[in-house]
Amino acid sequence: MDISGLTNIFATSMYGALALVALWGIYCVTMVWARVAQKRFRSEAQQDAFLEAVEEPLERGDFEEASELCESDPRALPQLAYLAIENREIGYSQVKQLVVERFQRDVLADLDHRISWINTVIKGAPMVGLLGTVTGMMGAFAKLATADKVDAGAMANDISLALITTALGLVIAIPLTFALNSINIRIRKMEDLVAVGLTRFMGSLREAIATETMHELEEVGVISE
Template identity: 55%
Template sequence: MTLLLLYIGYFVYIVLSIIALWGGYCVIMVWRRVSQTRFVDEEDQDEFLGELEQTLATKNYDAAIELCDGDRRALPQLALFAVEKRDLGFAKLRRRVAERFQQDVMADIEHRLSWVGTVIKSAPMIGLLGTVMGMMGAFAKLGGSEQVDATEMAKDIQFALITTACGLAIAVPLVLATASINVRIRKMEDLVGIGLGRLFESLKSILPGS
């Protein structure tokens, strides 16, 4: 029984380490993805839109495509798609652009965030498993011998408390990081929504069906 609990203890520590690394990696990837996708602020976006509106006003589509092509942020890529597919018509194009934003940008971010959520839920549960196993080991020593070695029993209780603390130490920072990322995502969505509104106002007069 003691050997089994020892192996389970190692297993719990390994699993906690793996999910901690995976959760941290996903948080970093989502943070980078959001940073690469959005403009720093509305002024930065307005500057880009001002240049784009000038090219669209003169129907210089090649210049508009060149302006957007090298910019990997969400709005320039959506604008590039809109200009290249302008023959679709206003209503259909607007729907396609919205779908593309959800598929190409938000789906990837939400996928990564779902993994962070899984880590947040599973880390305390794995820690609780370690707690249960540690207490089982302590009670096994307590009930299996008339003279209990307090040092050995304390090790089992210590293991139980450490795994609980590790599970919480993984989950709590990830909860705070996820809250911060969600704020950044909402700001990005607001900026992209404002930008797309201006883009389609510029395209309204030149697209068929508008």
């Protein structure tokens, strides 16, 4: 088989590669979108309703009930609240640091890892398309070099087909870019909402811990009622 045939086969295989890249990009976007939806409250009103429900048992010093309200909720704030309640014995400052580190590691870092795959697809799809175009052009010119008579129409058709892979790469990358920007906006909104919720919750938890400590000191007789 001559070089023209080999380059044509390789260029044609780029269509399959682009299809796989597109499917992987769609899968990654879907997974990240679902992950963000799983970790965030849809509105500040929903988050406030959750915080009010948790603050009620905290005011009574019922940490077990507050913990149960948070444990089964997969969203970021309830899970962080559960972590804080379960580790309250280490002190308020340490709990606050623990919660922030866990949010960064388990939520934001996980999303960053998933987003990195979308960025890879956005950068890689045009490159795969360009590779298909280059090999297609190589095949077209190799055919031209060995032809006894140049057929301008056939030559233009070969070049047109070669350029399709670059166009497909851009068709894949451009929508994914818009989708990624939308995801990043949702993540920033989630961060802001979680930060507001954590500030409120940690204030309530600090008061509950202080009250619990005071009651413990009263019980051992360190301070009088």
